[in-house]
Amino acid sequence: MNEEKTWVFQAQQGNDEAFTRLVEQYQTPVYNLCYRMLGEPEAAEDAAQESFLRAYRNIGRFDLGRPFPTWLLSIAAHYCIDQLRRRKFGFISIDEEADDDDRPMEFADANAIDPAYEAERREEQHVLQMVLQKLGSTDRATIVLRYWYDFSEVEIAESLNLTVPAVKSRLHRARREVARHLAEGAPEPHLERMPYGTPAL
């Protein structure tokens, strides 16, 4: 953690190498957030790059007393919400979007060697991804921050500029939606993470 603070401090002084270390450290969490929000690997790559670029531009204003990952993921979440709103209102052409069948190239936890297991797991993830795409952009962000990053309701509220009751309400609604869509025919899940663990951070 101290090492991270040192990198952030050095990056604030204009040290590009320190910022690159931060990029290496947080590329997976930021990319995963963008992928879960946007649903396409290419769009996720672009959004993750843009999020880091925005963080780079604004790192001078970052308060060292606050957790860096929360700040960084907040930037990425806001960027993705903006992108989804632009898509909704047609500011991004359909040609720019990738096919629905696009899948991420790699999973961080790729320890499966059984092809059938792997195929089933990919299918399960594809179904989940499709279900996520049915949620509203802010609801999606609350679910992603909650389940992939174990953010508390207060942290989600701070990250998305919402009130805590609004976050609770959105989380409830989003969970009901996910449950409803998954109940329409999802495969049995394979537990690979600790129930309250944070593999990303």
Place this chain on the structure above:
Amino acid sequence: MEHQPFEDWLLNDKHLTPDERRNLNRHTAICPQCAALVQANLVLRAAPMTRPANGFALRFQRRLVAERKIQRRRAVIGTILLTLVSIGLILWLLTPLFPYLSLSPTQLLMTWVSALVYIAAALQAVGIVSEVIFRFVLGIFPPSVWLLSLVSAVGLSALLVAPLRKQGKHKAYSQARL
């Protein structure tokens, strides 16, 4: 037990006691709605982190270099445009003075003196007219009415400015976080 407490437990991520867990298991066996919520929780908790293709940091560095080039280009273009606009503005402001360049020094001096006299006379006239208007307006209402209006205006301004300042502080805090 009714359905609602179980749904609330699931939606609020309540840490359950062994008894509560047994009750929940019994309930989910007969309640498809709560069973679906449990299933959704499991699927979401089981979802792995996706990672970018190799070389993400390298691609970011390239993007940063490209961004800097664009920023430098923008800065150069901006400076050139600003310089051109400034030169144009200065020339435009100096345009009325161009005819004076063909005058002799004596003629130039006479012109300047007459211009200064004209400006002084105009200022004097404006002063006299303002004084007349000011006296007329003051005479319409008694001084107490003017004093009361002034106090009211100050009070209203304070009421309007206070929430704006509060909002401004909140906005600045939000921007600082981003």
